[in-house]
Amino acid sequence: MTSSHLPEPALQAAAESLASLPSAQAAHLHACAQCQRQVALYRQLYVAAAQLPPPVFNFDLTAKVLAQLPRPPAKPAFTWALGLVAALVAGVVVVFTLVFGGALAQAMQGLFTVLGAGLGIGAAVLLAGQCLELVAQHRQRMRLLAFS
Amino acid sequence: MSSPPASLLTDQQLVAQILGGNAAAFGQVVRRTEGLVTQMVFKMIRHPADRPDLAQEIYLKAYKNLAGFKFQAKLSTWVGQIAYNTCLHYLEKKQLVLLDPTEATADEDAPNYRAAPTHLASTDADPEAALFGRDLADILGAAIEQLPPLYRTLVSLYHQQELSYEEIAQITSLPDGTVKNYLFRARKQLKLHLLARYQRADL
Numbered sequence: 001m002t003s004s005h006l007p008e009p010a011l012q013a014a015a016e017s018l019a020s021l022p023s024a025q026a027a028h029l030h031a032c033a034q035c036q037r038q039v040a041l042y043r044q045l046y047v048a049a050a051q052l053p054p055p056v057f058n059f060d061l062t063a064k065v066l067a068q069l070p071r072p073p074a075k076p077a078f079t080w081a082l083g084l085v086a087a088l089v090a091g092v093v094v095v096f097t098l099v100f101g102g103a104l105a106q107a108m109q110g111l112f113t114v115l116g117a118g119l120g121i122g123a124a125v126l127l128a129g130q131c132l133e134l135v136a137q138h139r140q141r142m143r144l145l146a147f148s
Numbered sequence: 149m150s151s152p153p154a155s156l157l158t159d160q161q162l163v164a165q166i167l168g169g170n171a172a173a174f175g176q177v178v179r180r181t182e183g184l185v186t187q188m189v190f191k192m193i194r195h196p197a198d199r200p201d202l203a204q205e206i207y208l209k210a211y212k213n214l215a216g217f218k219f220q221a222k223l224s225t226w227v228g229q230i231a232y233n234t235c236l237h238y239l240e241k242k243q244l245v246l247l248d249p250t251e252a253t254a255d256e257d258a259p260n261y262r263a264a265p266t267h268l269a270s271t272d273a274d275p276e277a278a279l280f281g282r283d284l285a286d287i288l289g290a291a292i293e294q295l296p297p298l299y300r301t302l303v304s305l306y307h308q309q310e311l312s313y314e315e316i317a318q319i320t321s322l323p324d325g326t327v328k329n330y331l332f333r334a335r336k337q338l339k340l341h342l343l344a345r346y347q348r349a350d351l
Contacts, residue, residue: 012332012335062178065178
């Protein structure tokens, strides 16, 4: 038997499981009544702690929480009505295209011509502006070089 | 085919049901974790009037953040983390301390093992037998209430909720070693408290 008693952590560990003790400490415990009392006290403490009544709220926590959850977005009452409206709209578009399709195509063709010309002129103006800017920058650099 | 009752669903199935729009399934999450959350709220928060609101806030946070739960831990551990952090935030807001720094460093023999206290070594009385006949639960309950909030929480998580050191470490974000060390100190304080009661009663 070792002269000194088991340290506190070993006493606590032994109270949980004797198998956790190194053999020398286990041998000491086997022979030492005082350490056995300490272990027994810890064991009793653990058992009593595990048996303490758990705290409880004096209301139904589950019901309270569920009552506060944000509600999911409500589904439309007549989902089939939405489908019907969508089908009607699609039908109107198809009929309109069949009846007025030719005239519509001609109108769009004219519109595309005007749009194309407008875009071309715009691009030419931008290009010309860029060229003038480059020429102006070049001339300024030449002037600075001439006086340096 | 009918789906299994909510109490039999795995964490994954339960979360999938809730995210799929079945908010009522969240009731099962509350029922599964109510013991843990209530225990934590009661141990960390001294002011009884604040506990119900905090408990509900914990679950509302869990519900809102459920889509972010990645199943890296058990669902109960994740809810426990939310409970711990919510209570911690409450304590910070109220400028209350979870563990006095002097408490955390005061002890003693946690890093280095030491023999039992000499006054215990010299007694021939059997404290176990002496305490056995008394209302140990009452004495212990009162002793636990006198511990710092963090120690109270750790003792209840380990000894009452029967969580492992690893699960407690996950919930509290404390290192495993720190959890063990704090639990060691808490138990030792409880033992000394019980012995002091025994010796007082014996006079």
